Amino acid sequence: MTATTTAPVATPPVPATRPPSARLRAWATRAPLLPALIFMIVVTQLPFVATLVISFFDWNSLYPDARHFTGLGNYQEVLTDADLRHSVWTTVLLTVAVVLASLVLGLVLALLLDRRFRGRGFVRTLLIAPFLVVPVAAALLWKHVLYNPEYGLLNGLLHYVGGPQPDWISNTPLLAVEASLVWQWTPFMMLILLAGLQSRDQEQIEAARVDGASDWQIFVHLTLPHLRRYLELGALLGSIYIVQNFDAVFTITSGGLGTANLPYTVYQSFYQAHENGLASAAGVLVVIGSIVIATFALRVVSSLFREEVSRA
């Protein structure tokens, strides 16, 4: 063993050398940030600019020679096409329903888990599990193993109580997609709300209780106002993910039976119909919708964030 490790700690104190100029020092501070920043701009912003440009062209990739500029023609077509308009509506419906349902369920579960009881940690683990199933696998599980009208678990359980044997996906396709997403997203909401509940001011609650406030009064007047921003955060982050949902729609209904949402429609219009211009216009519309949500989301995150920073 000849190579002795050189201990870097032993370096003698170096007098702080002043960089040649303040500008150089500023760049030295910025340098570690640049690779990540440049990477993000190249990989996420440039394609979007390209999408924006393509959206102004009438361009079917099967007929590349017929490509020509059409101005807002694609947007007009997207906005007047009944199928596409329907998919906008489906996206809104799907997002709102899933976010609201998983938020309410998540709140109930978070309130239950905030109490001390035997096996709390274990129950928490059980509840997180649905979020940790690969989304495609979860969608397949719901489609084939739970919803199947002949031998799915749901109808199997209904069989025991002599209930009806509905064909879940054919009868209520959108609800079927929503239920599987609510199952996956409730744990997410629960975790955020549980963190909110555990950051409550316990002394204040104790004081209210001493003053004779009932559990319900404490919930309405102390807990809910405190949770408001956590509810907003859960709703907005959930919306961002669910607006973009592709896996469940693709797997459970393949966009059929009126369940095609915008991401699925964009996928279909260029991957199957090769309508590049139309797909891009629809993509730009998804972005505009997301920006509306994102503006609120960023405001909520930044207010929570400022609070953290000022507390630190």
Added chain:
Amino acid sequence: MSTTALRARRVRGKGAGLGLLAWLLGIAFFLPIAWMALTSFHSEADAATNPPSFAAALTLDGYREFFGAGGGASPWPALINSTVASVVSTLLVLALALPAAYALSINRVRKWTDVLFFFLSTKMLPVVAGLLPIYLFAKNAGMLDNIWLLVILYTSMNLPIAVWMMQSFLAEIPVAVIEAARVDGARLPTVLTRVVAPMALPGIAATALICFIFSWNELLFARVLTGVVAETAPVFLTGFITSQGLFLAKVCAASLVISLPVLAAGFAAQDKLVQGLSLGAVK
């Protein structure tokens, strides 16, 4: 019996009731997964009965079928592709996010909050908005069906999350500790490896696990941009069920095997999961 004792008993009774309710809901939420696990060990005939056969004989046939014993395609290429895409993109994310987070928390650049929010805003740009140009680019560059394209895209998908998470973990390190090391004469590399790294390690690990999960789960990019060679596990899963008649046990086995890495990573990162998913906004 005094009224206070009665009241205490009533409160305790209510508490036990709510505890029981929590248990019931926990079991209800877990039931589909438990049923998936049980079905994966049943024969195809027992898996497709109504009423369900809870106590049917157990077999490993579903798993054997999944791993290609029945003459179907082997899942190994897809599993290996997923592993490469997830692990390499996660390493790349860490390599890019760590210096960035350092510049945003410890050695703060000017307007650091604006930079942070730029990263976050890219996360809100829907994937489909950039999909077509990326597809066209990949087609012209001959990078379709190439796992390295997915590595790059997954890196961009997770980088904002990682920068936010890591920033919030690094910001928790007291400046005084770093100052003290500097005063003692430690230079930047020493400060980073001996002071910052040990304190930030749990946070870095959690960040890595969450990035791994998101990459492993991704379907849309993989579905559009890969074909035969670079197919990932979720894509393999979607093409898995089309052929034969009865396939429930096989689908359950496949879903479970493909979800196992995510379940393991998720439970390992459980404590930091909220912080990561809320982009560091919730501790």
